[in-house]
Amino acid sequence: MNTQGLAQGNRERFSFVKFYNKVGIFFILIILVVICSMLSPVFLSKANLMNLLTQTAVVSIIACGITLLVITGNTDLSAGSMVAFVGCVVLGTYKSLSESTGLASLPAGLLAVGAGILLSIALYSVASFIITRYRAPAFIVTLAISTSARGLALMYTNAKVIKSVGKIVNLGQGKLFGEIPFPVVFMVLIAVVTWVLLTQTRMGRYLYAIGGNPESAKAAGINTNRTIVLAYLFHAVCVAIAGALFMSRLNSGQPAEAVGLEFDAITAAIIGGASLAGGIGTITGTIVGSLIIGMISNILTLTHVQSYYQQIITGLVIVFAVVVDIKTKGGSKRF
């Protein structure tokens, strides 16, 4: 027996592709944390870390829903406009309920958020029906929803800011046990629920199957249309909660805000390893991707770098992430 050959066989050569596919994104996060802590002495302060988590919470919540869509090979370009519309409806509904009916804060808040979720589900139901029934490109359908939602937001508010909204602002500004901001709590909860959905349920397996090969999934007996619709409805709930948090943090309902949030969310998913071709993506990757984008913006602001450089750097990060993604998901080639 050739013991030398055996020893060599037992000692696998290091493969960057396998390493990156397993832990690459966390590795990048750690490197970024180290770099940021060297660039700013306050980066790792409790206050800044809490700010960072709070500031990324809304995008992360939207990204959880978008990850499901991206895994199935679909997308959503309306999340920003929907956040604005639904967020305004939540605040407007709360204000009406608490002022005109005198309903207490908690039930009024629950009803208002419930109304926002139902509205979001209704609009995304229409979008997903058109996408699945007529095989319309998700890109176009959700772009149409985006334009309509922005118009609806302006119409609902009469293009004015909803002010003096009352105690619902605690949703975006309050803290659990006086320490953990509620947006962060919601982010963690939704991330956990999404992780369970993707990894522990049949629906999660169906989503990956559809994204990997829709025809095979159908041939295997999966109701692809129904699964895609359910993914959009889950995303609708994420968007509604994100809208309520976004506007309550702003202390007012602003119909013109939340522009471009969908691109931040899609970027987070892509950086986190999801593939626009479908079939690939994880929630942990998405959350880490969202944190990476948030960290870049945070450190550049802490170090007083102008926002246009931030945009250039974010663009370069996206290109880097996509290139690495293509290289590492192209099989077992050494990189």
Place this chain on the structure above:
Amino acid sequence: MKKVLALVLVTMLAFSMISVSAVAETALPRVAFICKGYSDTYCYLVMQIFLDYYEKTYKDVYTVDTFDGEFDSDKINTLIETCTADKYDAIIMQQNDPDTPVPYVKAAVAAGTQVIITVGSINDDGESFYLDADPVQQGALLVEYAIQQGLVKTGTKCVVLRGLDGTFHSEGRTEGFVTLLTEVGADIVANQTAEWSTSKAMPIVESWLISNPEIECIFACNDDMALGALQAMQLAGRNDIKVFSVDANELGCIALKNGQLTATVAQDTFGYANGAADFAAALIKGETVESKRLDSKLILLDQVDDVMRTVHGYTDEEIAKVVEQ
């Protein structure tokens, strides 16, 4: 059958052309109002006041169609082109910057469409008429007040929140802030664009409060960004920083009334709005008008009630409730 169908279609076409021209002869002159962006609270407010005044005063003189420029110079130019081709008698517009609309405005004027610029002016050698204020003066008013009150002096740590870079009002107001702050020897520790947006200003100021907790004054190019700054300050428990901004919009006035905002600047909103309506009526009748520069005013706690009444339509009861909330 095909011949019958063709005949019917031709008849319909001829009939519609005749009826359109007949309507055109008896219809009122048409005016297009191109708002810089519906999402800009101040520009939208000017448009609303214009429409109210138009309804009371010029409803029988001309008709109005409104358009959203979406803060996009290219979109605004497209709208000017479209309105010119559609033979509007006059265009009232709010500009994003003083240079990009110039060729389109000149083409409109050459085609017989009068152009009135409100809340700004453009560099078109007098082809259009304007109702303008000086954004540098608006920024300077705030810093002058701060210096007079001893809030800004040599070494005072200040930050500036700019509007959308490259736009007339953002560049002017920022120049107003920075020139005087530099002259007095204040220390501008950060200067960043938040693109006129409350939600963009908030995380920027949150980060600044951590990287530079010694900040004493915040100068914002508009009330919306100042509100984002105030939100960030509130969440960080910082009530010591003085915040100054421009617009005196509704939420800005409320923040001033509540002692959160130190001072704001009111532009002559009625001058912009009503003046534009008056200009349009005069030009349509063939009369001459003269462009105007309208002064802006510093608004402090003493003056804010008046602004809330006259510009934002608040009653005394509503003003009293603002303080109670």
